[in-house]
Amino acid sequence: MNIWKKAILALLCCMLTVAPAIAAESIVIKGSTTVLPIAQGALEAYMKAHKGVQISLSGGGSGEGIKAIVDGTADIGNSSREIKKDEISLAQKKGVKPVAHIVAFDALVPVVHPSNPVQGLTVEQLSLIYQGKITNWKEVGGKDMKIVAISRDSSSGTFESWDHFVMKKTKVSPRAQMLASNGAVYTAVSKNRYSIGYLGMGYVKKGVKGLAVAGVQATPETALSRQYPMSRELYMYTNGEPKGETAKFLAFVKGPAGQKIVAKEGFVPLKADAPGGKGKK
Amino acid sequence: MNRRQKETAIRAVFFSFALVSILILGLIVVSLFREGLPLFRHVSVKDFLFGMEWYPTYDPPSFGIWPLIVGSVIVTVLATLIAIPVGVLTAVYIAEVAPGAVKDVFKSVIELLAGLPSVVLGFFGMVVVAPWLQDTFDLPTGLNIVNASSILALMAVPTIASISEDALYAVPREYKEASYALGATTHETILRVVIPSALSGISTAVILGMSRAIGETMVVLMVAGGAAAIPESLFDSVRPMPASIAAEMGEAPFRSLHYQALFATGMVLFFITLAFNLVADYISNKFKEVGSGTL
Numbered sequence: 344m345n346i347w348k349k350a351i352l353a354l355l356c357c358m359l360t361v362a363p364a365i366a367a368e369s370i371v372i373k374g375s376t377t378v379l380p381i382a383q384g385a386l387e388a389y390m391k392a393h394k395g396v397q398i399s400l401s402g403g404g405s406g407e408g409i410k411a412i413v414d415g416t417a418d419i420g421n422s423s424r425e426i427k428k429d430e431i432s433l434a435q436k437k438g439v440k441p442v443a444h445i446v447a448f449d450a451l452v453p454v455v456h457p458s459n460p461v462q463g464l465t466v467e468q469l470s471l472i473y474q475g476k477i478t479n480w481k482e483v484g485g486k487d488m489k490i491v492a493i494s495r496d497s498s499s500g501t502f503e504s505w506d507h508f509v510m511k512k513t514k515v516s517p518r519a520q521m522l523a524s525n526g527a528v529y530t531a532v533s534k535n536r537y538s539i540g541y542l543g544m545g546y547v548k549k550g551v552k553g554l555a556v557a558g559v560q561a562t563p564e565t566a567l568s569r570q571y572p573m574s575r576e577l578y579m580y581t582n583g584e585p586k587g588e589t590a591k592f593l594a595f596v597k598g599p600a601g602q603k604i605v606a607k608e609g610f611v612p613l614k615a616d617a618p619g620g621k622g623k624k
Numbered sequence: 625m626n627r628r629q630k631e632t633a634i635r636a637v638f639f640s641f642a643l644v645s646i647l648i649l650g651l652i653v654v655s656l657f658r659e660g661l662p663l664f665r666h667v668s669v670k671d672f673l674f675g676m677e678w679y680p681t682y683d684p685p686s687f688g689i690w691p692l693i694v695g696s697v698i699v700t701v702l703a704t705l706i707a708i709p710v711g712v713l714t715a716v717y718i719a720e721v722a723p724g725a726v727k728d729v730f731k732s733v734i735e736l737l738a739g740l741p742s743v744v745l746g747f748f749g750m751v752v753v754a755p756w757l758q759d760t761f762d763l764p765t766g767l768n769i770v771n772a773s774s775i776l777a778l779m780a781v782p783t784i785a786s787i788s789e790d791a792l793y794a795v796p797r798e799y800k801e802a803s804y805a806l807g808a809t810t811h812e813t814i815l816r817v818v819i820p821s822a823l824s825g826i827s828t829a830v831i832l833g834m835s836r837a838i839g840e841t842m843v844v845l846m847v848a849g850g851a852a853a854i855p856e857s858l859f860d861s862v863r864p865m866p867a868s869i870a871a872e873m874g875e876a877p878f879r880s881l882h883y884q885a886l887f888a889t890g891m892v893l894f895f896i897t898l899a900f901n902l903v904a905d906y907i908s909n910k911f912k913e914v915g916s917g918t919l
Contacts (some may be wrong), residue, residue, distance in 0.1 A: 431879070433877060517852045520765065520861050523850075
């Protein structure tokens with residue numbers, strides 16, 4: 344290696360170590376694959392408008408988002424559920440004060456393959472299917488074929504919501520398939536006519552059919568009015584009140600431009616009359 | 625610095641590098657045990673290893689990894705059964721049969737296969753193999769043992785093929801010459817002389833391929849279906865141990881029971897891989913070629 348190569352290499356190393364300090368601001372976001380498309384859309388728009396701001400984003404479950412806040416490895420932790428009591432006490436032990444910011448509303452939607460004639464189920468039926476007590480579609484008004492229940496992994500806030508709304512005190516059968524993200528559930532259900540899964544509203548697209556629950560179809564209106572039985576908030580958590588660039592980013596997400604992205608991604612904006620929101624009163 | 629000093633210095637450098645890797649391995653093992661062992665204050669070893677229910681986040685939780693062990697073993701064994709003939713025959717072809725140019729092409733394709741990131745193979749299993757399996761055999765789900773095993777076999781083939789090829793290549797030329805001199809044909813020579821002589825190397829290759837398959841995470845996370853139950857057929861979903869660790873480690877609160885259970889699962893995997901390596905070592909020693917029959 345000649346002296347020039349060495350010099351260039353040394354320079355590169357310096358730049359790599361110094362780079363994060365040079366960049367004006369950086370924000371690290373982790374957690375929830377349900378909130379992921381909102382965060383992704385928002386950070387693209389935000390970084391375009393604010394040159395020099397570096398935002399990094401990774402998915403994982405809501406548990407991982409909250410854990411990142413508690414461990415201090417992220418500035419924003421995305422979550423599709425509220426923080427749990429033991430997570431709060433763990434945070435307090437570490438001197439972390441999680442603050443919740445609601446960024447959107449969501450409905451938890453059971454989904455099936457588009458060829459499935461079943462249009463809707465009751466919460467009771469959903470629970471029995473996931474417990475493994477109803478195993479054939481004909482028991483709930485469909486064709487005579489086996490049901491393949493697809494669930495999210497236990498790190499998922501969507502799984503927690505499902506547990507809360509549907510399973511209540513019962514357990515998801517060990518025969519249910521456990522998949523790691525909304526995207527994986529979407530892919531699996533869209534390719535499998537036996538299957539049933541559940542997704543955040545923004546993931547319910549053409550390849551799958553959203554079922555009505557107790558006769559109510561999930562729409563922005565029914566989610567917001569809570570007429571749809573499985574509605575929930577989507578959160579971004581910070582340690583204490585956010586400051587600096589993180590605060591500006593959160594304000595952006597909650598502001599009109601951010602809420603437009605929320606609607607575009609198929610979720611329910613905070614105010615139904617926000618620009619781009621489908622809900623009109 | 626005279627020659628001897630130089631020699632000593634170089635030896636010291638090599639020694640310290642070797643020491644570092646051993647030290648790191650040691651530290652990994654120590655931390656694995658330190659995080660995993662405390663679980664057994666709350667759950668008995670028997671309940672952990674042979675318990676049928678894996679509900680780590682329920683209240684009260686249950687930490688039985690028997691279905692996960694069964695899932696891992698079945699997927700690995702089936703993957704090996706698929707990978708052995710493909711891997712070994714590929715190696716035989718490359719080492720003994722193929723003409724020069726073809727040999728190079730095959731070798732680079734195999735190396736390329738080894739370099740494919742597992743997430744790519746997992747994705748392939750998920751969007752291509754799963755629907756195909758499901759349609760062809762009219763199954764309730766394509767995310768199952770057969771799918772995971774085929775993808776894992778695809779990952780084990782390069783390992784098996786390249787190590788077997790080395791073993792075949794190392795068979796002394798005199799053996800082959802003697803065989804031909806006795807009037808044996810090429811395929812007789814390969815089947816009766818070359819492969820048996822290389823058997824210890826081939827067995828090592830197979831076992832190393834197996835340890836690669838049992839420890840592989842991403843593929844089984846994506847295509848095994850993730851059902852923590854004892855499978856009833858080869859087309860059922862399973863949840864191998866690495867998939868559980870990968871899926872749950874991120875969420876498990878630091879040093880909670882769930883966290884310790886995942887580390888304890890890692891310990892089980894460690895012991896299985898260790899056993900594989902010991903067996904591989906034993907085989908390669910036992911069937912080692914001694915001497916050769918030259919004139």
